[in-house]
Amino acid sequence: MLKLGVNIDHVATIREARYRGRSTGEPDPIEAALQCEAAGAHGITAHLREDRRHIQDRDIWRLREAIKTRLNFEMANSPEIVEIALKLKPHIVCLVPERREEVTTEGGLDVASHEQAVRSTCRRMNDAGIEVSLFIAPDPRQIEAAARTGSQFIELHTGAFAEEFHDAGKRATELARLVDGAQQAHSLGMKVNAGHGLNYENLKTLYAVPHMIELNIGHSIVSRAVTTGITAAVMEMLRLMDGYGK
Ligand code: PXP
Secondary structure (H helix, E strand, O other), X not given: OOEEEEEOHHHHHHHHXXXXXXXXXXXXXXXXXXXXHHOXXXXXXXXXXXXOOOOOHHHHHHHHHHXXXXXXXXXXXXXXXXXXXXXXOOOEEEEOOOOXXXXXXXXXXXXXXXXXXXXXXXXXXXXXXXXXXEEEOOOHHHHHHHHHHOOOEEEEEOHHHHHOOOOHHHHHHHHHXXXXXXXXXXXXXXXXXXXXXXOOOOHXXXXXXXXXXXXXXXXXXXXXXXXXXXXXXXXXHHHHHOOOOO
C-alpha cells in the first residue's frame, strides 16, 4: 500500500503570518499533525529551515513527542541542523537543498557535487539509528551518486512532473523520467519515496511509477483543508454572533 506522509509546514506558514516571534498562535501544526494521523496518514513531514520561516524549533520537539506514526524530518545538510536531528532522533531525515549552490537545475539536492558531505551525514544519522532519504531529481547521475552515499531512500522530486502536468507531451516526458528514476534507484538497492507539487488532480497519473513506498504531500492538502473546512468555520462564528442583542 502506498503510504502518505503529510507535510505540515504550511500550517505553520499561516501561523507565522500572524504570530511570528511569539511562542503561541494558531493554527497549531501539532494539532494539525494529530488530525492527519487520526484521518489515516502514515507519517508527518516537517522541515525546520535554517531561516525558520515556518516550522519553529519548539514545533519539531513537540511533534516528536506527540505523533504516533513516523516523523520525517526534512533538513538542510548544515552543521546546526544536523546536530538538532541527532538529538531529536526522528524516524527518518530527508536531506533537501536550501542554498542555491546545493540545488540541481531540476531543483533536487545536488548529491553528485556534495557526495562526501552527504555520505558523512548519512553515516552519522545511520549510526544514531536514523534512516536517511535524499530529495533528488529523477536524474541518473544524481541517483547513482545517492546510491554511493549509503542512504536508504531517495525521494524523487515530482515538481517538474507537476509543473508540466497540463502539457500532455511534457507530462509524458517527466513521467517517463520518474519511472526510469524509480527503476534505477530500486535496482541500486534504495527505497523510493516521491513528493512535491502532488495534488488531487495529478496523483493518479503517478500510479505509473513503480516501487514507490511513500508520497509526501503538503500544499494541496493544506489548501484543500481551507476550502473544505471554511463552511464549518463560518457557521461556528455565526452561531457565536447570533447571541448579540438578544
Ligand atoms: N517533499 C519535499 C522534500 C519537500 O520539500 C516538500 C515541500 O516543498 C514536499 C515533499 C511537499 O511538497 P508540496 O507542499 O508541494 O506537496
